[in-house]
Amino acid sequence: MIEVRLFATLRQGREKVVMLESQGFSTARDIIEHLDIPAGEVSILLINGFHKTPDTEVKDGDIVALFPPVGGG
């Protein structure tokens, strides 16, 4: 399974956490598309806590965290 965590506005109309079978997803982009998130809305993509690009491959056991643009201090 792949655990997908959604934050801030990306939660609107979606769950906070989505568990996906790893088969059928080769990159993070596939997951974003599967969840119907417009590409431009994801500003920060973490895989297992590290910043990655949407082309990064995903595998069973990964935690994918998606954030819209955020700031604060």
Add this chain to the structure above:
Amino acid sequence: MAGAYYEKIARINLSTGEIKVEPLDLELAHKFIGGRGLGTKILYDEGVATVDPLSPENKLIYITGPMTGAAAPSTGRYMVVTKSPLTGMIACSNSGGIWGAKLKHAGWDAIIVEGQAPEWTYISIEDDKIQLLDAREYLGMMSEEMDTKLKEKHGPTASVLNIGPAGEKQVLLAAIMNDKDRAAGRSGVGAVMGSKRLKAIVVKSSRIKLDNIADEEALKAATKRAMDVLMANPVTSSGLKQLGTAILVNIINNVGSLPTKNWQESYYEQAEDISGEALAEKYLVRPGACYRCPIACGRIINVNGHVTGGPEYEPLWAYGANCGNNDLNVIDECNMLCNEYGLDAISTPCTIAAAMELYQRGAIKEEDCAGVPLEWGSTKALVEWTKRMGNPETELDWLMSSGSARLCEHYGMPELSMSVKKQEMPAYDARGIQGIGITYATSNRGGCHVRGYMISPEVLGLPQQLDRTVTDDKAVWAKTFQDLTAVIDSMGHCLFTSFAMGAPEYTDLLNAATGTNWTVEQVLEIGDRIYNIERMFNKAAGMKPEDDRLPKRLLNDPIVNGPSKGMVSQLPLTLPQYYEARGWVNAFPTDETLKKLGLDECIGK
């Protein structure tokens, strides 16, 4: 009276009651911009670095920048500049709301308060008229109530700045509050105000805007460009309004850099419970904004029926993960207590976290705790100890209200204080995010994130994404961020505008308002100059090279859990790189650097 300065400073001696009006040295103002830069320069020149911070010899400067109160984005900021009783070095605390804009509209660039009043006093400013009034009836009053009372007395257009019980008692973690829920929070500036027996400053102005802009048309154009940039950026146009700074709880936790239980861990399983998302869902009434701010990051929330300013990211973390507490309602309550007593909402909970670790290790005993043991996650302890620190009575109350460095030193475990220069570090673990450690270690006011917010590039990808785990180029990035921040703080804009705006926008605004003709490079050089004059103040105050440090835990103990497990701070590698970028040797500027920056008066000091 041109170029966004009113060229007027009020010098108020509370010992004698004398009020002098002095001209602003315009050349000096241009060289240091105003606010943080000019305030520090004045303090340095007047020899304040060597005085006892809580003695009548210390000076307390409330200072605006040229943009404060101007018709440009987020210009409600003023600075409190003084010698800190917490760090013994420069204190420079920034606050928003509307008080600073009113002070400027009343025609004052700065107020310098000296001496010590024979009886508790407050200052009333109505345009040119400054009066010293009796404050005795307000003693012991909470900050918000006093704000209400003074508004009743001086009228609804008055804006109030005051200290609560903590400042009165000269608690080293005391803040200065204004407009009820805005705080010049850090470095114990409230204690300095208390030491002068100054309870409040009320400001009224008949002007409602600046009428001394050098080039109104140019300012309009520069403001339009700045607004376009702010509105085109999703963070400043809608992100901060929707979720406030609290949005960071989840992201910082997800990169494994949310310090937990006094930095013993760096990933908090219950972070979701104390997140910006949870705050918005459960308690948010509406966003709040300071003067002329389109960003509106403030949180107006409902705490047990009381509608008030809500917690920022920092107190959410500090009263939450850092104390092992996931009860959001209690964080809201504690944040409100900090505002009421007038306490720093970062250092206060961080000191409680240090005390909880001392308790965990058996240094503080149950019998020392007067019925409220300092157990991790105890909501009763968080509420009760905040109250005790805001109005200390027992020996342990006093020790805790003096901050974690003095507390941990007292128990013979100084390494448990997660502070730099005796001021508590904020909510980002510098082991998991390499560049922010440089900011912490070299910040002139001690542990602090807003002196060079490396989280922007290292985590948020603004203006570009850097790898948080490596040290490459981070020293130069940190220096540049520090210099630009010094400019923004000195101009009187809110730092949050910089999530979208860059040096070119600030340069345009400054030139339009003040009639200068700086290039972007020259403006950044002013920032560099400001950073160096602060450093020279610290040197005169007795700072040592070893004060540019991080707690041993960050250097020696790898992160134990979460995604950043195994990481330590590489500061020993980056610090020399940083000094090189600054033109410093052993933590201080060389004569050559001082000369290059036009700080000849500091050479040989």
